[in-house]
Amino acid sequence: MEKRLKIKSGDTVKVIAGGSRGKQGAVLSVDRKTDRVIVVGVNIVTKHVKPSASNPQGGVEKVEAGIHISNVMLVDAAGNTTKVGRRRNADGKLTRYSKKSNEDLK
Numbered sequence: 001m002e003k004r005l006k007i008k009s010g011d012t013v014k015v016i017a018g019g020s021r022g023k024q025g026a027v028l029s030v031d032r033k034t035d036r037v038i039v040v041g042v043n044i045v046t047k048h049v050k051p052s053a054s055n056p057q058g059g060v061e062k063v064e065a066g067i068h069i070s071n072v073m074l075v076d077a078a079g080n081t082t083k084v085g086r087r088r089n090a091d092g093k094l095t096r097y098s099k100k101s102n103e104d105l106k
Contacts, residue, residue, distance in 0.1 A: 036066035
């Protein structure tokens with residue numbers, strides 16, 4: 001059974017701990033096994049790439065590295081960081097909502 005995480009790809013998050021603290025960005029991907037997220041423009045590392053058929057030159061690239069999910073916090077529509085809750089809507093389907101503003105998230 002897969003873990004239910006509060007953050008999904010496409011969400012806007014703010015980094016609350018670590019070297020990239022205070023930066024915001026959209027989540028590219030979520031790794032449920034290691035509880036890590038990759039955020040656009042955050043936690044940039046340099047990676048040495050070997051030459052290959054698709055990249056014959058090789059070289060050094062700057063790429064986003066994963067951040068543990070406990071070090072990011074969701075940003076709601078109003079621009080505030082918030083905790084995420086789950087509740088059933090009128091149709092009986094589980095939806096995510098902002099605990100700070102009590103509004104449904106997309």
